[in-house]
Amino acid sequence: MGTAQHRRLRWIMLAPALAFVGLMIIFPLLFTLNLSFSDAFGAVNADTTFAGTRNYTDALTDTNRFWPALWRTVLFTVVAVVLETVLGLALAMLMRKPFRGMRWARTVLIVPLLATPVAIGVLWLLVLDPTIGIANHVLTAIGLPPQEFLGSVSQSLPTLMLIDVWQWTPMMTIILLAGLSTLPTDPEEAATVDGAGPWQRFRHVILPMLGPTLAAALVLRSVDALKTFDIIYATKGAGGGSAFEAETLNVLAYGLTFDYQEYALASAVLVLFTALIVGVVLLLRRGVGRDAT
Amino acid sequence: MTTTLARPTPATTPPRNARSARQVRTSWLRGIAIVVAMLVFALPVIWMIAAAFKTNVQVTDPSTGLWFTPTLENFTGVLTGGELPAAMANSLIVGVVSTALSALLAVPAAWAVGRFAMYRTGSLVLVARVVPAISLLVPWYYLFAQAGLVGTYTVLVLSHMFVSVPLILWIMISFFQGLPIELEEAGQVDGLTPFGSFLRIALPLAAPGVATASMLAFVASWNNFLFALVLADSDTKTLPVTLFSFISYASTDWGGLMAAATIATVPVVVVALLAQKHIVAGLTAGASKG
Numbered sequence: 001m002g003t004a005q006h007r008r009l010r011w012i013m014l015a016p017a018l019a020f021v022g023l024m025i026i027f028p029l030l031f032t033l034n035l036s037f038s039d040a041f042g043a044v045n046a047d048t049t050f051a052g053t054r055n056y057t058d059a060l061t062d063t064n065r066f067w068p069a070l071w072r073t074v075l076f077t078v079v080a081v082v083l084e085t086v087l088g089l090a091l092a093m094l095m096r097k098p099f100r101g102m103r104w105a106r107t108v109l110i111v112p113l114l115a116t117p118v119a120i121g122v123l124w125l126l127v128l129d130p131t132i133g134i135a136n137h138v139l140t141a142i143g144l145p146p147q148e149f150l151g152s153v154s155q156s157l158p159t160l161m162l163i164d165v166w167q168w169t170p171m172m173t174i175i176l177l178a179g180l181s182t183l184p185t186d187p188e189e190a191a192t193v194d195g196a197g198p199w200q201r202f203r204h205v206i207l208p209m210l211g212p213t214l215a216a217a218l219v220l221r222s223v224d225a226l227k228t229f230d231i232i233y234a235t236k237g238a239g240g241g242s243a244f245e246a247e248t249l250n251v252l253a254y255g256l257t258f259d260y261q262e263y264a265l266a267s268a269v270l271v272l273f274t275a276l277i278v279g280v281v282l283l284l285r286r287g288v289g290r291d292a293t
Numbered sequence: 294m295t296t297t298l299a300r301p302t303p304a305t306t307p308p309r310n311a312r313s314a315r316q317v318r319t320s321w322l323r324g325i326a327i328v329v330a331m332l333v334f335a336l337p338v339i340w341m342i343a344a345a346f347k348t349n350v351q352v353t354d355p356s357t358g359l360w361f362t363p364t365l366e367n368f369t370g371v372l373t374g375g376e377l378p379a380a381m382a383n384s385l386i387v388g389v390v391s392t393a394l395s396a397l398l399a400v401p402a403a404w405a406v407g408r409f410a411m412y413r414t415g416s417l418v419l420v421a422r423v424v425p426a427i428s429l430l431v432p433w434y435y436l437f438a439q440a441g442l443v444g445t446y447t448v449l450v451l452s453h454m455f456v457s458v459p460l461i462l463w464i465m466i467s468f469f470q471g472l473p474i475e476l477e478e479a480g481q482v483d484g485l486t487p488f489g490s491f492l493r494i495a496l497p498l499a500a501p502g503v504a505t506a507s508m509l510a511f512v513a514s515w516n517n518f519l520f521a522l523v524l525a526d527s528d529t530k531t532l533p534v535t536l537f538s539f540i541s542y543a544s545t546d547w548g549g550l551m552a553a554a555t556i557a558t559v560p561v562v563v564v565a566l567l568a569q570k571h572i573v574a575g576l577t578a579g580a581s582k583g
Contacts, residue, residue: 014405017462032432116533133355179577
């Protein structure tokens with residue numbers, strides 16, 4: 001299939017989609033990059049002058065908002081994704097062999113990851129409400145002290161991590177179940193014949209074969225976790241709370257842009273944030289390449 | 294759920310008779326662990342839906358539990374007179390239009406990528422997944438304001454398409470790869486043009502995939518909060534934005550808030566119930582190949 005007719009056709013088929021995504025992304029990125037070197041404030045179309053790298057030095061020396069937000073973004077992502085991977089893998093191993101109600105279980109798993117994130121935020125606001133929430137009701141009933149959850153500065157970020165784990169562990173499980181179902185069964189049977197126990201079979205036979213799937217799922221989840229916005233903004237509001245206790249880079253960039261009209265500084269933060277995401281993707285992919293081959 | 298068309302993805306489930314009696318008799322421990330896990334994922338959602346049917350006195354008293362006389366007053370409250378019905382209509386319009394247009398762009402593109410192995414070109418579109426959306430929102434706002442489009446359905450549809458086109462493309466590439474190429478080649482031997490073989494052979498075979506991808510794209514649009522938060526005006530506000538504005542009433546009207554959140558979630562839950570198998574296939578497209 002390499003004739004001129006084919007070559008023309010494939011570009012005709014591909015061009016509209018590529019052109020659309022390209023137009024929606026290339027100009028805006030250049031625009032943002034340009035803003036990040038300007039002194040734009042208040043209105044993006046007002047006259048701006050070149051400000052050099054001042055916005056970047058402003059951001060990188062801001063130990064009040066930027067660095068804490070960066071730290072929270074990284075902490076949130078690492079804790080949530082690690083928990084999701086471990087729990088997701090455990091659940092996938094549990095659900096691997098057929099069982100009665102498999103269809104129902106998979107339906108239950110899909111709901112958290114398809115549900116509207118703002119609705120999920122609303123639902124956890126009720127469940128975790130310090131005074132009327134069922135969570136504290138249960139804690140008190142079993143003799144544990146009630147918690148503040150999203151109502152306190154120190155517990156907000158950990159609580160949001162747990163909500164993220166609740167919402168996205170099913171995604172890990174579903175992807176890993178699909179990966180597990182494509183694995184050949186011979187190596188595992190051979191290991192059983194050789195006397196390997198369940199843990200040894202998991203650790204030395206299944207896990208290495210699952211490597212590529214696990215890696216793909218990790219990249220996907222990490223990118224989305226770094227960019228988490230809806231849940232944080234819905235439950236904590238602008239700035240991630242009154243003490244910025246849940247402010248991640250995405251929430252910070254949103255606030256700088258739409259609450260403070262600090263377009264230049266916000267653009268610099270966004271460029272740095274994008275660099276962080278791209279860096280994480282490249283890092284994970286490199287780790288993948290080594291594991292998979 | 295109808296599964297009349299055989300899915301062309303490689304067979305993944307082992308044949309039934311391969312299961313030994315020991316495997317069928319699941320251990321109690323495993324059963325209990327699965328049930329507990331499912332309760333953890335299901336109970337919060339059930340709690341929310343239950344709260345939507347409680348009076349405001351019952352919502353604020355967690356000891357009410359799940360046994361109570363349901364009331365529809367929260368639903369009648371949010372569905373009459375408020376902003377919610379208009380927001381539902383807006384979400385529906387934006388979701389349907391953006392999904393249809395995205396499928397129109399992305400399905401042929403996915404066929405080209407899958408058939409002609411243009412993976413490098415195809416993966417360019419995935420850049421859209423990596424870039425934080427806020428970095429695009431200011432330029433979009435500026436550009437669309439110049440064109441006088443901010444606050445219109447057009448700008449919401451375009452922004453939602455920016456998510457849906459890569460999503461449908463991603464799912465459909467692996468779907469087209471799973472189709473046997475021989476059928477299309479046979480069609481061309483019989484006189485079809487390459488485009489004809491796409492339209493008359495590949496596309497009908499890919500219909501279940503297009504349905505799955507479109508369903509997920511619609512859900513993504515229905516759930517999208519950030520784009521409408523910035524680009525919509527008071528007449529075109531979508532459901533998540535309206536729901537967000539309800540949160541400030543939480544302390545006074547928990548029941549109404551839960552009814553609104555339930556209205557946002559239920560269509561998605563229905564989709565999950567009806568098309569569970571296809572959704573799983575769509576969500577895992579590409580990922581399981583590494």
